[in-house]
Amino acid sequence: MAGPSTSAELAAELASRPGHTNLRSTLVRWLLIGISLSFLGALLAAPLFAVFATAISKGWAAYFQSFADPDTRAAIRLTLTTAAIVVPLNTVFGITAAWCIGKFEFKGKSFLITLIDLPLAVSPVVSGLIYVLLFGLNGWFGAWLQEHDISIVYALPGIVLATMFVTFPYVARELVPLMQQLGNDEEEAAITLGAGGWFTFFRVTLPRIRWGLVYCVILCNARAMGEFGAVSVVSGNIRGLTTTMPLHIEILYNEYNFVGAFAVASMLSMLAVVTLIIKTLVERSGYRRR
Amino acid sequence: MKGDYREPNVLPGFGITLGFTTFFLCAIVLLPLSALVLKAAGMDFARFIEVITSPRAVASYRLSFGAAMLAAGVNMVFGFAIAWTLTRYDFPGRKIIDAIIDMPFALPTAVSGIALTTVFAANGWIGQYLEPMGIKVAYTWLGITVALTLIGMPFVVRTVQPALAEVQRDLEDAAETLGAGRFYVFRRIIVPTVMPALLTGFTLAFARAVGEYGSVIFIAGNMPMKTEITPLLIVIRLEEFDYAGAAALGCVMLAISFVMLLAINLLQVWGRQRMTVRR
Numbered sequence A: 001m002a003g004p005s006t007s008a009e010l011a012a013e014l015a016s017r018p019g020h021t022n023l024r025s026t027l028v029r030w031l032l033i034g035i036s037l038s039f040l041g042a043l044l045a046a047p048l049f050a051v052f053a054t055a056i057s058k059g060w061a062a063y064f065q066s067f068a069d070p071d072t073r074a075a076i077r078l079t080l081t082t083a084a085i086v087v088p089l090n091t092v093f094g095i096t097a098a099w100c101i102g103k104f105e106f107k108g109k110s111f112l113i114t115l116i117d118l119p120l121a122v123s124p125v126v127s128g129l130i131y132v133l134l135f136g137l138n139g140w141f142g143a144w145l146q147e148h149d150i151s152i153v154y155a156l157p158g159i160v161l162a163t164m165f166v167t168f169p170y171v172a173r174e175l176v177p178l179m180q181q182l183g184n185d186e187e188e189a190a191i192t193l194g195a196g197g198w199f200t201f202f203r204v205t206l207p208r209i210r211w212g213l214v215y216c217v218i219l220c221n222a223r224a225m226g227e228f229g230a231v232s233v234v235s236g237n238i239r240g241l242t243t244t245m246p247l248h249i250e251i252l253y254n255e256y257n258f259v260g261a262f263a264v265a266s267m268l269s270m271l272a273v274v275t276l277i278i279k280t281l282v283e284r285s286g287y288r289r290r
Numbered sequence B: 001m002k003g004d005y006r007e008p009n010v011l012p013g014f015g016i017t018l019g020f021t022t023f024f025l026c027a028i029v030l031l032p033l034s035a036l037v038l039k040a041a042g043m044d045f046a047r048f049i050e051v052i053t054s055p056r057a058v059a060s061y062r063l064s065f066g067a068a069m070l071a072a073g074v075n076m077v078f079g080f081a082i083a084w085t086l087t088r089y090d091f092p093g094r095k096i097i098d099a100i101i102d103m104p105f106a107l108p109t110a111v112s113g114i115a116l117t118t119v120f121a122a123n124g125w126i127g128q129y130l131e132p133m134g135i136k137v138a139y140t141w142l143g144i145t146v147a148l149t150l151i152g153m154p155f156v157v158r159t160v161q162p163a164l165a166e167v168q169r170d171l172e173d174a175a176e177t178l179g180a181g182r183f184y185v186f187r188r189i190i191v192p193t194v195m196p197a198l199l200t201g202f203t204l205a206f207a208r209a210v211g212e213y214g215s216v217i218f219i220a221g222n223m224p225m226k227t228e229i230t231p232l233l234i235v236i237r238l239e240e241f242d243y244a245g246a247a248a249l250g251c252v253m254l255a256i257s258f259v260m261l262l263a264i265n266l267l268q269v270w271g272r273q274r275m276t277v278r279r
Helices: A007-016 A023-055 A060-065 A070-103 A109-121 A124-135 A142-147 A156-167 A169-182 A185-192 A197-226 A229-235 A245-254 A258-284 B014-041 B045-052 B055-088 B094-100 B109-120 B127-133 B141-166 B169-177 B182-211 B214-220 B230-239 B243-278
Strands: none
Touching: A007 B055, A023 A258, A023 B055, A023 B094, A023 B109, A023 B141, A060 A258, A070 A109, A070 A156, A070 A169, A070 A197, A070 A245, A070 A258, A070 B014, A109 A169, A109 B014, A109 B243, A124 A156, A124 A229, A124 B014, A124 B182, A124 B230, A124 B243, A156 A197, A156 A229, A156 B014, A169 A197, A185 A197, A197 A245, A197 A258, A197 B109, A229 A245, A229 B230, A245 A258, A245 B109, A245 B214, A258 B094, A258 B109, B014 B243, B045 B243, B055 B094, B055 B141, B055 B182, B055 B230, B055 B243, B109 B127, B109 B141, B109 B214, B141 B182, B141 B214, B169 B182, B182 B243, B214 B230, B230 B243
């Protein structure tokens, strides 16, 4: 698109047009900015500040004290473990799917893309429910699992599976359009010149998709660490054992331990803020989201 | 290459990546989802209908649908205003505002749930001003709508923003040169151009809101028949070990998801067609 690209230029252009510097347009402009900012302030900024304000409402000592609680520490550990398993697996899946869908033309491709996107449309509670139906005591594999003394539901594997389901499409849906847009020319050149498949991927493809990869991996990680509904259904809420950070927040909150609940919430909020900062930096580096 | 289902390509790894993708997809997504459908299909049909049409279930659909619809509608209005503000105006802090739009994507739902409850409770920062006016937000359907508005907001803003940026300014200029008023330009040029994006954003926000659980249960009050959303009812059925009942309700939610997915795809096809005709 030709024409002004930054909003400053836009504003300048707008102001230079006849009929655009009148009082009414200025009023409309500030009214719209005011409406937008108050909407975001009430819905986004106020709750976010409330998290930190409540967390330190009894002083910094109480704030840090809440992280000394062994159950809270166990929850943090479980969340980190889950993310450490889920994010790499989904990244590998996403890259594989993007290579297959982005580099080749085959029948049923758009159907495959729809299936990969499916978890985004499914309610988190249903995402947890399906694993209970599959691996729970009365589920398909329930009896067999019990016979072999393997626990999936109400244990780490169930939490990992439910988190994986929820974050399943994140990497793939970012990388597929990116790889399609970049085209095959450079990879074809590399292969024709005698490079192997892995060499081509690591030396030609990976450097070109690295910003897109960072972008979707951090979003996948934020979602994996923060998932509540799906994990809540499969975890069984055994305190200190199968409670991730979001579930632990619920327990503390329902016990009216607001400082504790909001202290854990403040950690997850900081994770969200850091995620957004990295995301913005990636966008500044020239990466454009499609 | 007649009869071959893929076009020739010198790049390696098609078979293995397709195989891995399909296997992973089946193991993580398709197999568990089919377990849900088969569990519900294994039920007696009369019993299935009885479960999904019980008064408590119907009340929960009405709430989940109504609140999600209302929230998506509110987002359509305010999301458009925000997208407009961000693409057309420059003001201090615009870049920061643009960055925090995505906050609900990154913020865990449990966190937004307890935070919204704190702010909108009768003694909260905002709730204390609404309470004297007789508006109770926390623990009512209104609170549910607020939570669903928060999580749906970025979907609308992020779909409308690129569409607004694509509105051809020369068309607007031409219309104004020919004597069209600002409102006429808005109605005849801007609205038709962004309509597909606006509807897509609405559907995305609705689809996300209708199944939302984490941010709602804290602010909802969770009273059966009154402030109980469908996902919560599924959880309650599971806690009662009524797996079949949970699966039946889960199937209803899944069917809604499929319809929403179809609607989103159709809207995007429609939007693309409009754009190509236009140029």
